[in-house]
Amino acid sequence: MSGCRCGATWGGANTSHCARCHDSFSTVANFDKHWKGDEHRAPASVGLVLSERGYWGAPPPTPEQQEKLDALRGAA
Ligand SMILES: [Zn+2]
Numbered sequence: 179m180s181g182c183r184c185g186a187t188w189g190g191a192n193t194s195h196c197a198r199c200h201d202s203f204s205t206v207a208n209f210d211k212h213w214k215g216d217e218h219r220a221p222a223s224v225g226l227v228l229s230e231r232g233y234w235g236a237p238p239p240t241p242e243q244q245e246k247l248d249a250l251r252g253a254a
């Protein structure tokens with residue numbers, strides 16, 4: 179478990195917390211998305227959505243994408 183001076187705590191090896199905007203991210207990849215080089219972006223402006231658990235992450239798949247995922251799983 180890690181903590182920040184803003185009072186946020188988070189667990190897990192993949193989740194990360196931004197010391198600039200003090201938002202937490204479900205994965206390091208999603209954290210990286212809101213930085214463009216040295217430029218800081220609002221998570222929502224790069225297509226991330228806030229989950230019920232308070233982590234920014236990729237939006238849930240659309241029904242069409244979900245269908246493709248299901249098809250891939252079925253084929254595996
Ligand atoms: Zn940030």
Ligand SMILES: [Zn+2]
Nearest residue numbers: 182184186200
């Ligand atoms: Zn913080």
